[in-house]
Amino acid sequence: MITLKNVCKKYDRDFALKNVNLNIKKGSFVAITGESGSGKTTLLSILSTLLKPNSGEIVFEDTEYKEIKNIDKFRQENIGFVFQFHYLINYLNVKENILLANEKASDKSIDELLTILEIQKLKNYYPNEISGGQRQRVAIARALINRPKVIFADEPTGNLDSKNSLNVFNLFKSLAKSGVTIIVATHDKELAKLADITLEVKDGQL
């Protein structure tokens, strides 16, 4: 589904990624692990179109990233993001935060999604009225509303307790089973074991 060929990324003179080759299949649950500064976040940013590599090729299905003309449309149609900080908009309620990602989403589809994520009662709550774990679930709902082909998550459990962290990873696992490709960057090696594939980044190399 996503193929990286000889991808390099440099910050100033230092290589963050060096000749990375990778092939991620559709519906797989991939965990990228590594020490702080190892390059895992850079790899996730490049895979998710947020960062451009200095050299190399990235192919998403049959499209090379360099050929994408409308990046906004591409992200909206193919990618969902979950970040360490949930980045929900505080002045919008749960439903409106989800609608932001897909203004055409029906009430029914939002309700279904919230039910799957077990937060259906929080539809009209504001982010500051719910817990950290619930916020992260809302962020996942926002990432899922467009039915993306792949979800990128950067340290999604960084601000959660162990119980909520496990819940989030189990949720990713079930999403992967339904055909959504999940790529997660995490420093938690125990949680990473729940993924189908674990990739360890060390000094910019896999």
Place this chain on the structure above:
Amino acid sequence: MKGLYLLLAIKAIKANRLKTSLIILSLVFSITSIFLITSISNGVISMYSSMLKSDGDIIITQKNISDTFFSNVDIKLIEKIETLDEVTKASALIVGASMVEELPIVAVYGVTKNRFENYNLIQGSYPKENEVLLGKSIYENLDKKDEIKLSNKVFKVAGVFESSIGFENGGAVLNINDASKIFNKSASMIMVNCKIDTDIEKLALKINLFDKEIEAKSTSNFVDNYNQFKIIKTSSNVISFISFCMGLLTIASILSITINQRKSEFGIKRAIGISMKKIILQIVNEAVILGVLGFFIALIISNLALFLIKNNSFLQGYVNGEISLDITIFIFFTTLTISILGSIFPALNASKTDPIVLIQGDKI
């Protein structure tokens, strides 16, 4: 869909209350000052020009003077003018000003007898020698109502008139001979009325030949080219423009600060694929909503301020501005321009937020 973006804009405005209030406040100040300066200057011009236009097709003043206050025309010219076939009436007017009791300045009009009929008498009679006819508003302000001191000379109050023109209603009218002694001039200007179908410009040229020291112009030509009106208009435009710029800069700077604080919001919008155009639209929407709100608050405050100014007895109606529909529409579009121009650059900045900032969470 449009409803969602409007809702987003309204919710964002509500969420940033302090900055929203600052933006509205600065807009109200700048729009109110544009309203007041425009309507007051238009009011002054309209009062003086309607006074001039009320009687006379041609106005004769001294040549090359900057203000009618400084004009001195020989009143004997009336006799010559009246010999012309096209002329139905010629009258003279001295325009001056004097202190009266506590009032710092009162307009004084010395007029020939044939101009008395222009003043709508509500009490007493037209003035004879050493008598004065007072406008309603100055009469009501006087402590001593039977006589008035103008430039150290005491005049008996013969009657009271009412005029819709503030300059007249707050002024004193006397015989031109009395005014001539006070202001030491023959006449400030001569007004000429013509028969219907008269070629006014041609007649003005004919009158100009009577005396090389005079300048005869059609009333409309005079009003359009009167230097004092040009000065008032230019000053008003300059002050309005400064207010416009102040409003613009305040919106731009406050919005820039707000947008910087909402970086993660725009970052996430960019990450989830919301186009730059939609982000720009949301911020411009927010500014336009604030602009429209500021406009209506400013409209109410301006009307209230003008009402208080108009009814302040100390000002005797000299400062009188009315907010016409033309001015309202003009200022409404000015407000929209301020809102759109003031928000466009912060909006562009917001739309360019790189979603990578979300990954570098601690740097937001």
